[in-house]
Amino acid sequence: RQVVLSGTAAAIEGAERAFAAEDIATRRLRTSHAFHSPLMAPAADALAAFLDELPLREARLDVWGNTDAALLPSPPDEVRRVLARHLTSPVRFREQIDAMHTAGVRTFVEVGAGHTLTGLVEQILEDRPHTAVALERPGVHGVTGLHS
Structure with missing residues (x-):
């Protein structure tokens, strides 16, 4: 029901014009950067360097990634690679939620500001x-919500 595009301001403006010509509604999101696009490559490189310094160990719980719509790999070096790539890769949220449900996940908890993703999970499932x-x-x- 929705798609998020990321790119340069000029590219987004061009997409808005093309969608308007087809009578497709758009809404520009207020963000500081073109997240999940190749424009984030410098930040992804910096994140990769930072992650290389962190001592990671294999996860004890399943951790799902939304750029692959799959469980994160177990080896720490692979986790570092996936996390750094996250900044430049499209998010596959619908596919992730479908895959999680197919794998047996039935409880979805949104941690962080707002409730947008919870609404998307409701729409998807x-x-x-x-x-x-x-x-x-x-x-x-959020802390009150955790206890309620």
Whole structure:
């Protein structure tokens, strides 16, 4: 039901014009950078260098990545590679949620500001069995939401 484009201001303006010509509604998101696009390559390189210095060990829980819509690999060096690539890769959120549900995940908890992703999970899974909860909702601090 929605697609997020990322690119230069000129490219986004061109896309907006093309969509308008086809009577397709658009809404520009306010972001500081062109996340999940090749324009983030310098930041991805810096993140990779930072991650190389972190002592990582294999995860004890399943961790899903939304650029591959799959479980993150176990070897720490592969985790570093996937995380650094995340800045320049498209997000495959719908595919990730579908894959998680197919794998048996039924509880989705949004941690962080807002509840946008919880709404997207609801749209994606519709009437399939699941529970989706945002810890931080309007008027409810995240810690309070965790305890409620």
